[in-house]
Amino acid sequence: MHKLGKKQEQKKKTLKIKIILFLVICAIVLVTLPFSGLIENKINSKRTENIGDFATLIEKDCVVHVIDVGCADCIALELPDGKKGLVDGGVYISSKVKSTYQQNSVNYIKQYVFDGNENGTFDFVVMTHPDADHYNNYELIFDTFQINKVYRPPVFYNKDDDAQTQKEIQRAKDAGLMDGSETAFDENTFYTIDTKLFSKCLDKMYSEPGCEIVFTLAPTTADIVSSDALKPYTIRFYGPRHTCYPTKSYNNNNSFSALMTLEYKGHSIMLTGDTTKEEEKDVMDACDLPEVDVLKVAHHGSNTSSSVAFLNKIKPKYALISTRTDTNKYNLPKQEIIDRIISCGVSEDNILQTQKSGNLVFAIDSDDMYIGATTEVVVKTIKWWYVCAGVIVASGAFIFGVKIKTSKRK
Numbered sequence: 300m301h302k303l304g305k306k307q308e309q310k311k312k313t314l315k316i317k318i319i320l321f322l323v324i325c326a327i328v329l330v331t332l333p334f335s336g337l338i339e340n341k342i343n344s345k346r347t348e349n350i351g352d353f354a355t356l357i358e359k360d361c362v363v364h365v366i367d368v369g370c371a372d373c374i375a376l377e378l379p380d381g382k383k384g385l386v387d388g389g390v391y392i393s394s395k396v397k398s399t400y401q402q403n404s405v406n407y408i409k410q411y412v413f414d415g416n417e418n419g420t421f422d423f424v425v426m427t428h429p430d431a432d433h434y435n436n437y438e439l440i441f442d443t444f445q446i447n448k449v450y451r452p453p454v455f456y457n458k459d460d461d462a463q464t465q466k467e468i469q470r471a472k473d474a475g476l477m478d479g480s481e482t483a484f485d486e487n488t489f490y491t492i493d494t495k496l497f498s499k500c501l502d503k504m505y506s507e508p509g510c511e512i513v514f515t516l517a518p519t520t521a522d523i524v525s526s527d528a529l530k531p532y533t534i535r536f537y538g539p540r541h542t543c544y545p546t547k548s549y550n551n552n553n554s555f556s557a558l559m560t561l562e563y564k565g566h567s568i569m570l571t572g573d574t575t576k577e578e579e580k581d582v583m584d585a586c587d588l589p590e591v592d593v594l595k596v597a598h599h600g601s602n603t604s605s606s607v608a609f610l611n612k613i614k615p616k617y618a619l620i621s622t623r624t625d626t627n628k629y630n631l632p633k634q635e636i637i638d639r640i641i642s643c644g645v646s647e648d649n650i651l652q653t654q655k656s657g658n659l660v661f662a663i664d665s666d667d668m669y670i671g672a673t674t675e676v677v678v679k680t681i682k683w684w685y686v687c688a689g690v691i692v693a694s695g696a697f698i699f700g701v702k703i704k705t706s707k708r709k
């Protein structure tokens with residue numbers, strides 16, 4: 300009896316050790332999961348396919364990279380005076396692909412925007428509006444690159460009795476937006492959202508050393524201009540309109556999107572965020588929008604945007620759409636919008652989508668403008684979470700399998 304008790308005790312002890320060992324393996328494996336994107340980037344091999352002469356194109360004076368981040372926006376600018384800018388730093392929000400897109404877009408920026416420099420400096424970044432698919436990679440971007448200036452939207456974080464809300468009111472006061480003048484903001488009329496991620500992103504921006512933060516409010520927000528007199532370019536903000544807000548209230552934060560143009564050597568592109576038909580109309584009522592060569596289509600080709608009046612006003616020759624139908628439940632771009640863009644004069648061949656062509660590039664040089672694309676084709680695909688599940692199952696079978704065999708023999 301005593302011997303049997305001792306044996307049972309030994310068995311219990313062994314089982315305990317096995318369970319602990321198994322749990323330790325599970326914990327180690329699970330800890331690697333948030334880094335799936337990083338690991339998959341290292342272990343999966345890729346091949347680059349180019350449309351047009353991509354290598355020559357990115358050496359031009361002025362380059363706009365519409366980076367493939369799924370149904371989301373991340374647009375990097377290389378300007379003729381050497382300045383670098385970023386308009387939105389988002390990736391598609393699905394947790395399945397988010398970390399891969401986040402890492403891919405940062406790698407793309409290092410490789411093509413900063414020519415292999417690991418820690419480049421962005422002279423400015425623009426958060427067009429507070430939708431996660433336009434800013435959910437800013438944490439990694441701010442951790443990787445130096446940021447000198449941020450253009451933030453006039454949309455505020457607010458949650459009742461929250462200390463963060465008070466911070467936002469103070470930020471608006473510091474920016475001179477609550478000076479009691481006729482167009483001043485009032486904390487009761489702020490357009491607010493209470494997304495924690497937005498609040499976190501704002502904190503990240505405001506804590507960046509040496510970074511100036513301005514609110515995008517046309518027409519008071521100054522143009523960004525060239526520091527090289529021989530290579531003059533202009534980035535102009537047309538929306539959101541200060542005069543429409545806070546006196547006019549929108550019911551959709553997309554209507555506060557930065558609507559801007561970049562013009563160089565007689566060629567231009569319009570960047571739109573997720574701007575709505577309502578904002579398009581307000582901007583057209585308030586000012587004379589210029590014609591542009593290229594339009595970054597608003598809201599990933601959704602029918603909330605791109606009105607006929609707006610398209611007829613700016614008369615683009617090319618349309619770039621940042622989207623991926625298979626990763627968004629809204630099935631963007633809408634065929635109705637593609638048809639509308641074609642009916643407004645853009646040929647079908649001149650409508651480029653990141654989901655079909657990969658990273659889109661628009662370049663301007665002294666002689667002309669160019670459109671191209673590069674896409675990274677994954678040749679070998681190993682999903683890290685499959686590896687993790689395999690390790691857990693195999694280690695479980697091995698650890699506890701030994702036990703089953705031993706007990707069967709007895």
Ligand SMILES: [Zn+2]
Pocket residue numbers: 370371372430432433572573598599
């Ligand atoms: Zn969006």
